[in-house]
Amino acid sequence: MALVLHAGKTNKNAYKTLIAAEYSGIKVELVQNFEMGVSNKTPEFLKMNPIGKVPVLETPDGPVFESNAIARYVTRLKADNPLYGSSPIEYGHIEQWIDFASLEIDANIGHWFRPRIGRAVYLPPFEEAAIAALKRALGALNTHLASNTFLVGHSVTLADIVMTCNLYMGFSKLMTKSFTSEFPHVERYFWTMVNQPNFSKILGEVKQTASVPPVSSAKKPALPKEHAKPKHKDEPKKEVKKEPAKPKEAPVGEEEEAPKPKPKNPLDLLPPSKMILDEWKRLYSNTKTNFREVAIKGFWDMYDPEGYSLWFCDYKYNDENTVSFVTLNKVGGFLQRMDLARKYAFGKMLVIGSEAPFKVKGLWLFRGQEIPQFIIDECYDMELYEWKKVDISDEAQKERVNQMIEDQEPFEGEALLDAKCFKKWGKNVRKRK
Numbered sequence: 001m002a003l004v005l006h007a008g009k010t011n012k013n014a015y016k017t018l019i020a021a022e023y024s025g026i027k028v029e030l031v032q033n034f035e036m037g038v039s040n041k042t043p044e045f046l047k048m049n050p051i052g053k054v055p056v057l058e059t060p061d062g063p064v065f066e067s068n069a070i071a072r073y074v075t076r077l078k079a080d081n082p083l084y085g086s087s088p089i090e091y092g093h094i095e096q097w098i099d100f101a102s103l104e105i106d107a108n109i110g111h112w113f114r115p116r117i118g119r120a121v122y123l124p125p126f127e128e129a130a131i132a133a134l135k136r137a138l139g140a141l142n143t144h145l146a147s148n149t150f151l152v153g154h155s156v157t158l159a160d161i162v163m164t165c166n167l168y169m170g171f172s173k174l175m176t177k178s179f180t181s182e183f184p185h186v187e188r189y190f191w192t193m194v195n196q197p198n199f200s201k202i203l204g205e206v207k208q209t210a211s212v213p214p215v216s217s218a219k220k221p222a223l224p225k226e227h228a229k230p231k232h233k234d235e236p237k238k239e240v241k242k243e244p245a246k247p248k249e250a251p252v253g254e255e256e257e258a259p260k261p262k263p264k265n266p267l268d269l270l271p272p273s274k275m276i277l278d279e280w281k282r283l284y285s286n287t288k289t290n291f292r293e294v295a296i297k298g299f300w301d302m303y304d305p306e307g308y309s310l311w312f313c314d315y316k317y318n319d320e321n322t323v324s325f326v327t328l329n330k331v332g333g334f335l336q337r338m339d340l341a342r343k344y345a346f347g348k349m350l351v352i353g354s355e356a357p358f359k360v361k362g363l364w365l366f367r368g369q370e371i372p373q374f375i376i377d378e379c380y381d382m383e384l385y386e387w388k389k390v391d392i393s394d395e396a397q398k399e400r401v402n403q404m405i406e407d408q409e410p411f412e413g414e415a416l417l418d419a420k421c422f423k424k425w426g427k428n429v430r431k432r433k
């Protein structure tokens with residue numbers, strides 16, 4: 001008789017058990033008609049798991065909750081299961097990687113994801129810390145996988161199953177190609193695993209997310225007091241738009257409904273522009289010499305003042321920039337959050353000064369004539385800068401644009417809004433004098 005697993009059909013924590021069951025030849029079936037928030041709140045369910053979370057496995061000897069424990073239980077039902085390795089040290093390493101996958105990978109993915117879908121308050125420094133911790137863990141995993149196909153030994157173990165299910169959450173919801181390309185061995189490992197027949201039977205076709213979900217505005221914190229200063233007179237007026245509360249999304253790992261088609265971005269409805277942003281980004285990245293003659297000239301040849309606008313930004317609170325790495329991290333966080341505008345923007349941020357306080361400035365090219373409203377709504381940092389539209393009929397302003405574009409060296413704080421520049425962030429800290 002099959003064991004019954006209580007969880008929704010798209011719960012990555014339940015997948016651990018279902019995949020382990022495939023490898024082990026154990027029959028496990030998902031309970032019929034499970035409804036998240038209803039089925040797991042009944043008195044019968046709470047008797048099986050008093051915290052009311054899924055998954056829970058019903059066995060002839062009583063229930064088991066906690067997804068790793070359930071996956072271990074199912075694995076142990078098969079005597080000498082190779083999923084558990086073939087020696088005490090392999091067993092130790094399997095347990096090691098299961099804990100690592102849960103505490104270093106899954107936990108940080110959750111800390112990054114939950115605030116973004118409105119299930120926790122979004123605080124930029126917390127998100128930065130979660131991403132930094134996740135990157136540290138992925139870096140370590142990448143190093144291990146540089147010389148190992150599997151986490152332990154020479155075949156799939158339970159550690160690979162737990163790790164892959166946790167990475168699955170990251171790859172499908174948060175970690176874009178530009179994010180994961182920093183960890184090529186993790187990428188290779190993940191795609192190898194999800195294409196194993198016992199994995200793909202449960203996971204189906206796996207696709208990497210193309211974007212990080214924008215922050216649900218409902219959970220954005222109020223600005224810290226010292227940043228809630230009166231607006232500069234030159235600052236573009238922003239309409240304070242009350243957004244309707246977004247429908248609650250499923251919790252981490254619990255994806256019951258197919259994603260709804262995204263509404264079109266209003267910028268996609270603008271009259272077509274002759275300027276192809278990606279062409280400019282390519283020209284910028286590929287020009288290594290004669291930057292003025294090639295890239296800057298190319299920029300003005302391509303620039304479409306009707307379809308795009310240029311903006312200078314100056315950080316309003318430069319006197320707070322007393323520690324260089326904190327300043328760089330602040331700008332790095334801003335650039336990361338601006339990733340949501342990649343399709344509609346090119347930006348370059350500079351941290352200037354040989355000693356504190358450091359000045360933070362930037363140049364941005366945005367689709368349309370205004371700073372796009374969705375960026376103002378979604379990117380908390382926008383408030384922290386004075387924004388001034390560039391008047392391209394003023395030669396002095398045009399020259400300032402040229403100078404800002406021209407500083408094209410791999411300079412920290414530079415945002416083509418593509419992967420490479422983010423990768424440079426934090427390494428070889430260089431500041432312009």
Ligand SMILES: N[C@@H](CCC(=O)N[C@@H](CS)C(=O)NCC(=O)O)C(=O)O
Pocket residue numbers: 011013040052053054055065066067068251252253254
């Ligand atoms: N550590 C638990 C996490 C379980 C968990 O967070 N389950 C979520 C769905 S993926 C849940 O049931 N949430 C409902 C709730 O929080 O009430 C495990 O691995 O099983």
